[in-house]
Amino acid sequence: MEALKPLGINGGFLLAQIVNFVVLLVLLRMFLYRPILNMLDQRRERIRESLEAAERARQEVVESKKAYEEELARARREAQQIIERAREAAERQKEEILAEAREQARQIIARAEEEIAYERQQAMAQLREEVAQLSLEIAQKVIGHALSEREHRQLVHQFLEEVGESS
Amino acid sequence: MDLQFLSAGLAIGLGAIGPGIGVGLLVMGALQAIGRNPEAAPEIRTNMILGIAFAEAIAIYALVVALVLKFV
Amino acid sequence: MSRILNPKVIIAVVLVVAVVIIGRIVAPVPLPGIQMPAEMIPVLGFRVPNTLLHTFLADITLLLLAFLATRNMKEVPEGLQNFVEWVIEGFYGLTEDIAGDRARQWFPYIMTIFLLVMVANWWELVPGVDSVGVIEPPHEGKGYVLAKIGPLYTLTAEEVEVHGEKEQPGEMGGESGEEKKAEGGKEGFPTTEDGRPIGILVPYLRASATDLNFTLALALISMFLVQYYGVQALGLGYFGRFINLKGGVMGFMVGVIETISEFAKIISFSFRLFGNIFAGQVLLFIMAFLIPWLAPVPFYGLEMFVGFIQAFIFAVLTLAFLANAVVAHDEHH
Numbered sequence: 001m002e003a004l005k006p007l008g009i010n011g012g013f014l015l016a017q018i019v020n021f022v023v024l025l026v027l028l029r030m031f032l033y034r035p036i037l038n039m040l041d042q043r044r045e046r047i048r049e050s051l052e053a054a055e056r057a058r059q060e061v062v063e064s065k066k067a068y069e070e071e072l073a074r075a076r077r078e079a080q081q082i083i084e085r086a087r088e089a090a091e092r093q094k095e096e097i098l099a100e101a102r103e104q105a106r107q108i109i110a111r112a113e114e115e116i117a118y119e120r121q122q123a124m125a126q127l128r129e130e131v132a133q134l135s136l137e138i139a140q141k142v143i144g145h146a147l148s149e150r151e152h153r154q155l156v157h158q159f160l161e162e163v164g165e166s167s
Numbered sequence: 168m169d170l171q172f173l174s175a176g177l178a179i180g181l182g183a184i185g186p187g188i189g190v191g192l193l194v195m196g197a198l199q200a201i202g203r204n205p206e207a208a209p210e211i212r213t214n215m216i217l218g219i220a221f222a223e224a225i226a227i228y229a230l231v232v233a234l235v236l237k238f239v
Numbered sequence: 240m241s242r243i244l245n246p247k248v249i250i251a252v253v254l255v256v257a258v259v260i261i262g263r264i265v266a267p268v269p270l271p272g273i274q275m276p277a278e279m280i281p282v283l284g285f286r287v288p289n290t291l292l293h294t295f296l297a298d299i300t301l302l303l304l305a306f307l308a309t310r311n312m313k314e315v316p317e318g319l320q321n322f323v324e325w326v327i328e329g330f331y332g333l334t335e336d337i338a339g340d341r342a343r344q345w346f347p348y349i350m351t352i353f354l355l356v357m358v359a360n361w362w363e364l365v366p367g368v369d370s371v372g373v374i375e376p377p378h379e380g381k382g383y384v385l386a387k388i389g390p391l392y393t394l395t396a397e398e399v400e401v402h403g404e405k406e407q408p409g410e411m412g413g414e415s416g417e418e419k420k421a422e423g424g425k426e427g428f429p430t431t432e433d434g435r436p437i438g439i440l441v442p443y444l445r446a447s448a449t450d451l452n453f454t455l456a457l458a459l460i461s462m463f464l465v466q467y468y469g470v471q472a473l474g475l476g477y478f479g480r481f482i483n484l485k486g487g488v489m490g491f492m493v494g495v496i497e498t499i500s501e502f503a504k505i506i507s508f509s510f511r512l513f514g515n516i517f518a519g520q521v522l523l524f525i526m527a528f529l530i531p532w533l534a535p536v537p538f539y540g541l542e543m544f545v546g547f548i549q550a551f552i553f554a555v556l557t558l559a560f561l562a563n564a565v566v567a568h569d570e571h572h
Binding site for chain 1: 275291298301304308309314316331343346347348350351354355450452453455
């Protein structure tokens with residue numbers, strides 16, 4: 001150990017330096033490394049969290065956009081359906097109205113025909129009556145009262161029926 | 168007395184030749200490596216410094232001998 | 240050629256040379272005594288080595304820095320906190336690269352070594368360190384003539400040999416370039432023929448790493464940590480790398496070499512740092528002695544770099560040895 005003296009090595013000072021280092025180590029660990037490393041960790045955590053939050057927000061935006069678009073599509077589809085239904089209803093109504101109108105027209109025509117037929121029949125009957133009457137009078141005038149009224153009538157009717165059958 | 172100084176000078180002077188060459192070779196190799204692969208520069212540099220420290224240790228033994236000769 | 244003969248360049252060169260010569264003549268600087276053991280400074284009745292005081296200065300600097308940086312920590316850092324975080328984060332990344340999972344465990348040691356060594360090294364470059372101190376009577380036959388400035392004394396560059404009662408005044412005169420102030424009276428000091436006192440300067444502060452106690456203390460702590468974590472990680476199997484009976488004669492010899500290198504590491508650790516900083520200090524002394532003005536400036540830059548690199552090497556080598564110690568030795572084969 002004597003040989004170390006000229007080099008300046010001294011047990012006491014060596015120990016002092018060691019103790020100094022240990023004390024400095026403890027103090028720096030307590031007051032520098034721990035707070036700074038904690039702060040760095042904390043910041044790393046914070047950054048990770050905010051990145052995650054940003055990612056979540058982005059996800060949410062995407063989702064809500066998707067939902068909005070779905071909603072929009074559904075509304076559009078519904079509108080389409082409503083329009084379709086309305087059109088169908090209108091079509092149906094139109095058909096109904098047309099059918100009704102056609103029916104009424106048909107009925108009116110039928111009634112008119114019936115009336116016409118009735119009138120004609122009526123006119124025929126009247127005509128026939130008058131013809132019978134007239135021919136009876138004519139025959140009376142021609143042949144007098146040669147024939148009883150009943151026989152005449154029968155004759156005329158017979159004739160008329162023949163005419164009627166042939167006409 | 169005079170021989171003591173002479174021997175101290177010779178100790179560090181001769182002792183520094185080898186490490187000098189060694190450090191030169193180390194840095195040459197490291198620089199060539201960096202030239203070939205610049206992306207690995209930080210890693211190569213750290214290892215180069217460590218290698219230089221080891222090569223320098225030899226010069227330090229010479230320094231110790233010189234100091235002992237001069238002062239002891 | 241015309242570029243070199245540019246009048247501006249010529250004027251600059253002439254100015255620099257003039258400044259260097261004038262500095263040499265007007266303000267010569269004494270060459271401080273260079274010795275390995277730390278000088279003792281009386282503090283509160285104790286004699287404390289000035290290198291230990293320097294270490295305390297570095298401690299206080301670091302603690303102050305820690306206090307200021309963490310005083311009111313903000314989530315968004317600014318100023319000093321930002322800088323300190325940058326340093327610590329950078330070094331932590333490096334530690335993680337080498338140590339992996341154990342980074343958290345080792346980081347405080349590594350970082351403290353780095354910070355303490357670097358701050359202590361850089362303090363050496365601050366004016367006043369190595370040049371302000373107590374003036375004592377010369378004890379190795381060589382001293383400088385003292386001059387009085389106000390209540391303080393300063394060393395002049397006038398070097399004299401003191402051989403008991405005989406004194407020989409030197410040739411050079413004038414004031415010193417660097418101010419070398421000191422308290423301390425003239426009593427008990429040898430004097431020149433014309434009655435001026437002769438003394439030497441004992442600086443209050445001297446770079447910690449120029450004292451082997453400091454570097455050896457760090458080296459011992461480093462190697463103790465290496466052994467401690469080696470045993471902690473591998474149990475008694477850790478010593479298998481030193482006493483290797485399985486590998487035959489060759490293996491045993493490797494074990495012996497491994498053991499020796501473990502002690503050699505302590506020596507290279509302490510002397511690497513000591514040698515670099517001590518040599519840097521001597522370099523600065525001699526540059527200031529030879530050419531007091533301008534010339535030392537680039538060497539201050541060099542010493543700043545050396546101070547950083549040595550701190551870095553000390554820390555990273557410790558880390559590398561730690562990482563090596565916790566890996567089972569058989570894995571290398």
